[in-house]
Amino acid sequence: MKVFYLTPQRTPEGTYPQFIEPVEIPDPDRLPIEALRPADVWVLDLTHPAWATSVLRNLRTFTDPEVYLRPLFGFPKDADFPDFWATLLDGSTDLGALPALTAQAEKIMDRIRRLEPLQEEHFEIQVLIRLLRYLYTRDQRLQPIRDPSRSTGYTYPFLVLHFQPTDEHRIFDIVDLGEREGLLQGRFVDRFHLCPDCYSAFLNFRETCPACSSADLKREDLVHHFVCAHVAPESDFLQGDELICPKCHRQLRHIGVDYDRPSVLYTCRTCGHEFQNPMVRARCFQCGAQHLVENLIEKVAKEYDITSKGRNAALSGFTLTLGSLFHIEGVVDYATFKTFLRHEIERVRRSQRPSTLAYFEFTNFEELYLSIGDRRTRVFEEIARVIRENIRGSDVLSYLNERTLLFLYPETPVEGAQVALQRITQFIHQLVRDNFQNFQPLLKTNAIPIDPQGTVESHLEQLFKT
Ligand SMILES: [Zn+2]
Ligand SMILES: [Zn+2]
Ligand SMILES: [Zn+2]
Numbered sequence: 001m002k003v004f005y006l007t008p009q010r011t012p013e014g015t016y017p018q019f020i021e022p023v024e025i026p027d028p029d030r031l032p033i034e035a036l037r038p039a040d041v042w043v044l045d046l047t048h049p050a051w052a053t054s055v056l057r058n059l060r061t062f063t064d065p066e067v068y069l070r071p072l073f074g075f076p077k078d079a080d081f082p083d084f085w086a087t088l089l090d091g092s093t094d095l096g097a098l099p100a101l102t103a104q105a106e107k108i109m110d111r112i113r114r115l116e117p118l119q120e121e122h123f124e125i126q127v128l129i130r131l132l133r134y135l136y137t138r139d140q141r142l143q144p145i146r147d148p149s150r151s152t153g154y155t156y157p158f159l160v161l162h163f164q165p166t167d168e169h170r171i172f173d174i175v176d177l178g179e180r181e182g183l184l185q186g187r188f189v190d191r192f193h194l195c196p197d198c199y200s201a202f203l204n205f206r207e208t209c210p211a212c213s214s215a216d217l218k219r220e221d222l223v224h225h226f227v228c229a230h231v232a233p234e235s236d237f238l239q240g241d242e243l244i245c246p247k248c249h250r251q252l253r254h255i256g257v258d259y260d261r262p263s264v265l266y267t268c269r270t271c272g273h274e275f276q277n278p279m280v281r282a283r284c285f286q287c288g289a290q291h292l293v294e295n296l297i298e299k300v301a302k303e304y305d306i307t308s309k310g311r312n313a314a315l316s317g318f319t320l321t322l323g324s325l326f327h328i329e330g331v332v333d334y335a336t337f338k339t340f341l342r343h344e345i346e347r348v349r350r351s352q353r354p355s356t357l358a359y360f361e362f363t364n365f366e367e368l369y370l371s372i373g374d375r376r377t378r379v380f381e382e383i384a385r386v387i388r389e390n391i392r393g394s395d396v397l398s399y400l401n402e403r404t405l406l407f408l409y410p411e412t413p414v415e416g417a418q419v420a421l422q423r424i425t426q427f428i429h430q431l432v433r434d435n436f437q438n439f440q441p442l443l444k445t446n447a448i449p450i451d452p453q454g455t456v457e458s459h460l461e462q463l464f465k466t
Helices: 047-059 095-112 123-138 165-180 308-316 322-326 333-353 365-371 373-389 414-435 457-463
Strands: 005-008 020-024 043-046 072-075 182-192 202-207 217-225 232-234 240-242 264-270 277-282 291-292 298-308 356-364 398-402 404-409 443-449
Touching: 043 047, 043 095, 043 356, 047 072, 072 095, 095 123, 123 165, 123 298, 123 308, 165 182, 165 298, 202 217, 298 308, 333 398, 333 404, 333 457, 356 414, 356 457, 365 373, 373 414, 404 414, 414 443, 443 457
Parallel strands: 005 020, 005 043, 043 072
Antiparallel strands: 182 298, 202 277, 217 232, 217 264, 277 291, 356 404, 356 443, 398 404
16 A cells, blocks of 8 residues: 655655655645555645645545545644644554554545546535545544634534635535435534624624613612512612612511512613613624524534435435435336336337337426525425326336436327426426526426337437437
């Protein structure tokens, strides 16, 4: 196993074991990727933290999975390295203990080799898949960490590297999406609040005046004198160190016996308003805006395990699929569909009756899914309904990939299948036009007759050629 030692400055020969080759990286923002690739494992010099964190950021956000997923360890083991960044390493090593490190690296590399190449995806999906792949190759749980240098307070280091500082809160959209789709399984860690204007967690909670929102309040106990039933602020009773009732002029000695303190009276020093129930408002340290607590964004920090569905998504690169969104009964997998198709070609050869093979592709459905928020379930159920209504029990439905449905219409001429497909696409266009003016669905369909002389492969080729 080839191990490279990444360092800002090469030190004299003989400092490292034979099989560790030092590679000098003077500028962390200009990584010599081609020179780094021949190694299976990288060990990062942690003695210059600013340099090391920049290298770490650039490696872990690199596009190529061969780079961002590569085993990466820190040296020396006892380096003073911030937690946020340490979570992005696969561990630390003192260079004497390489065998343990190589065993761990071997596991990660084995998993990297199983990943399918990734397609071009929507940004959120891309980041989600990168996360799933990172967790999968490490067999790791995603932990939120508390970091006062991040505006959201709680953060996920691997995710947050992919966002600009003003967009850091979007990491929570990514994990929410993963959990909603059953790719991640979350467990409660803590609840926290973000400013609705700037998403900062740096908030100052305090009691304020219900009338004018001022935080400049005088807080005073109310005193209730049992004998004469007089209730007034404590200051009305105070004479020197003693409590004397302003109404009956008797002295109050024992709380619970002579008197009690039933509640608190607030007086606003700004507007003079007196009240018993102040309102808790939070002032954002970041942008200065003040909000009632119930108007803050409440978030739950969770730790996440990757599910078996998530592992499949990590391997295949597919997260959202029309299949999982539409929940249509009786859908067969692609291999089974090809078997149906082969039988159908034979049947047409014998019976001479027309049959049709067709597909429907919703090229940008992920974009629609991600942009419509809470209405997505209803919208996708509507689309599923219209697809169901336009297939008969004898029709066969399958998925070619995450955005393409395949249809086999036995005993149906091409014109009949086209009518059904047209109804589906018209419905989607109408639905989107009525609800989401800024979205243009990209839909493609094609239908071809089953050719009694053709093969399964020749049909599929013909179908997608036009
Ligand atoms: Zn009294
Ligand atoms: Zn006031
Ligand atoms: Zn703010």
